[in-house]
Amino acid sequence: MNGRISTNMPRWNIQSSLMDQGVQKNNAQEKLNSNTRILNLRDDPVGAAMAMKYSSKSNRIDQFVRNIDNFKAVNTEAESELFNILDMLQTTRDLAVRGANTPTSHGAMQEMAAEVNGLLNQILVAANHVDQNGNAIFSGNVARDKAFTFVEANVPGGSSQMIVGIEYVGDNASNLLEIADRQYLEYSFDGSRLFWAENHQIASDRDARAFRLDVDSSILINGETIDLKAGDSIYSINEKINNSGLTVEASIDQITGGLTLTSRVPQKLWLEDVEGGSVLSDLGIIDSRRRPPYNIAESSQQTDTSVFDSVIFLRDQFLQNDIEAIGSRGIDLLDKSINTITSALTFVGSNSNIANLAQQKLDFDKINVENEISRQVGLDIAKGITDLQNINDAYQTTLKTAGKVLQPTLLDYLR
């Protein structure tokens, strides 16, 4: 306890207190004005860092929601067109069943052929549906106004030129969109998978049993790389293909000794050697001068039937009045086509469900994240007002105390 107080001491103390309280008052007011409890990082460094992370997360959720919206817009269009195609295939099948089972005149068969041809055109229009940017939605990642082009020619029994072949001009690469952290949805539609009725099989006529690789190389099947090593025989190449996890099976024809590749699901196979390599080319599977998927070596035999091929086949049988072919191969191909489109719809619908579920979760996450941001940086208004009032009270008290403490000196009482 000091026995002596200098005259200036209480003044300095009060001055210092008033300055401190002024700063505190200003901070409390600023916090109320900006509705935040963190004016500077030092107010709560960990809270600020957490809030920063949550703000980023909130931003990311918004991006995921935007991705989902983009995805759904395209997916809904694809779903709608696939339903449309399915309806048309069902109608085509009805015609096929009627044509195969009901005795029908040649004229009526011609009319049915014309109707099937009309349906073929409509299916093609649906398969070439374009999005708001004018790009075909079933062309994979290729931006063009068509996924499929066609070739017209005279058909036996037909009176005018008709579509005789359809070529896929898109690609098989899949585009992904991130809909949640490290969760992706396929955003592009590969026409060579969605519109293929039968498994694709390619059988080389070149005897490969003595084949052995000289140098390391790689082959690409459906865009996936399979690495091969120098010294690999055809059997080890087969094994690598079969163990690759791809939907393709390799085998050696017991008679010709040629390599046979068969897709495990209905789709068109995309085969090529890696740049600089020549394995598939040497095995007589592909012609390296052309690009996939239309690069299968002419010497190879392949079965390759698309949904369009199945309808074209049916139309041609109607035109040729071949009831037996309609009832057997025709209906069989249509059933496979319907299965293919149904599978595609299942895939699209399943993705749609995944997107909806992801969106629900994101909505829930967004609320939590916003709450967390609010908890980290938001000001409790009641507390803010109370704090300000407390500081104000202290300030007023200091001022009043100053009046007492800085009382007159003895000088005031002397004459």
Add this chain to the structure above:
Amino acid sequence: MTSTFTGIELGKRSIIAHSQGLNVTGQNMANASVEGYSRQVIAMKASDPLYFPGLNSEVTAGQIGQGVDIAEIRRVSDMQLTSRIISSTHERGYWSTRSDYILRAEQIYNEPSNLSIRKKMDEFWDAWNDLAAFPDQAPQRIAVVSAGENLTSSINNRFSELKNLRDDADLEIRDTVDQINSYMKNIAALNNEIIRVKNTGNNPNDLLDRRDLLAEKLGELIHITVDDKDPDEFNIHMGGFQLVQGDKVALFEKATDIENSGYTRVVWAKSPEESVDVMGGKLGSLLDLRDIDFRGEIQKLDTMTVNFTDMVNSIHNTAYDLKGETGRNFFVEHPYVNNINGNYDSNGDGEFDQSRIFSITGANSLEPEAQIGIAGSLTLSSSRDENIVINYYATDTVKDLISRINHSETEVFARLDYQGRLSLKAGSAENMSNPDFVIRHVEDSGYFLTTYSGILQNSGAEGAFDWQNVDAVSQLRQEDTAFSVAPTNNPSAWLKVNQDLARDSSRVAAGFGTNGRPAASKEGDAAIAIASIMNSDVALGKSRSFQDHMAETIASIGERGRAAELTLNTVSENIAQLRSTRENLVGVNLDEEITQMLKFQHGYMAASRIITQFDKMLDTVINRMGV
């Protein structure tokens, strides 16, 4: 026998003493509000009495007093307390400066807000995500370029702001050195003056006050201790160095530090090659802020920038644009080592003498969870002077070893890139004499960096990559290993979006293509790969991702700000206590002074009355006895 006028003499002495007392009181009252003023007191003593014992002394009863004399006028002070205050104020100088500057840095980070780099980076990733959805569309391409430009602009601005802080600190260092020299010179001059006054037998009260005040002010600038054990020599020390010894002074000088961006180095004026080991105070704080805190912040920003640029570019320049072209960087940095193999002429003699490589990426794709199956030890450059050795064992997974590298004291960091290839990257250098973002040494006694990950050609010291060798990249596996050269200056200052892309957004590469063929126009896998960098393991120093890096950066600066403020409050409180104790001892109390004034006034009046009485008495004797 006493003199006739003894009484008058006695009264006169009293009048002189009391009027001097009034002067001292007046001086105290006049200086009541002067900084550093210590109140003065007048010490009076009874004048020597008549007579001292002796043969010639008069035989009379008792000794006869002769009034009052002034013994001394001295200031009230407590040198021990003053010394404590002087040696404590450096803490306030240190923390006050630190708190103010760190607050400025906090405001630069702008978090949490929508104006921060973090927000701009979020927008950049968003733009790539949007591009992944519509890779062929011009608006999304333009948005990516625009988001990139916004981000680079924010990074450039932050660099400027942080550099401004360093520049401001440096400017203040120069001013502070001048102030310190000025204080030291003034104190030395006062020492001289004080001794001269003392030699005349007087108390140099005001000069002592002035010296204490200057010492206290000096104490705010650097950590000093004072010593006045020898009454003729007032000394000031800093650590083991004597700054002031009486009228001698060891001055500071400002030199240019080439290794430290040309900033000021504080050296001894008498030996300019020797740096002053500044301790505490404002100067110590400014040096720490400039060379540790803000240099560190710029290094963090550079680390983020150089890694961010490298990762985006490494994807972008392998992807294809809408024109089917590839090999173009998204960001450009200037200046960088302008030699394809990273060869660099560090001493400017016209000959390459170093290899400055920022990153090396191996040829082989690795599985993070796969066991290595081989044992060995890596030797990598570190924050210490010598390289450090990191052992790996057959049972380690790739992930384990990467983690071990990144959590060691090495300045080389490892990660798997988007293709699973091992990438080694240089971090910022702790030692100013080493360049930032240059891999200095990579060596493997086993086969992890050679055949396993495909970085080095050979194991052992002879197969090591070392930056002190020209063409050090010849030690890498030539065909498959990728490397990038190091920046020669702060990457965050120069980062820009490639102007080719700004002029033509179709140059933005969004797809990887297939088998050497350009990407289809709706192929967005490269865009997705760039967008996913955000949450990828990027091995940014000790941070896992860019987001972690930014969060750690703001938490760190905030914590430093908070620590500075709390410490400042504590230190200020302690010093306020000490000053309060001293002020109450040496400060002027007006009531006390007025009381003194009354006392001296009445003493004066009483002495006057004595003289008057003696006057009357002598008047009676001289004029009225009728002689």
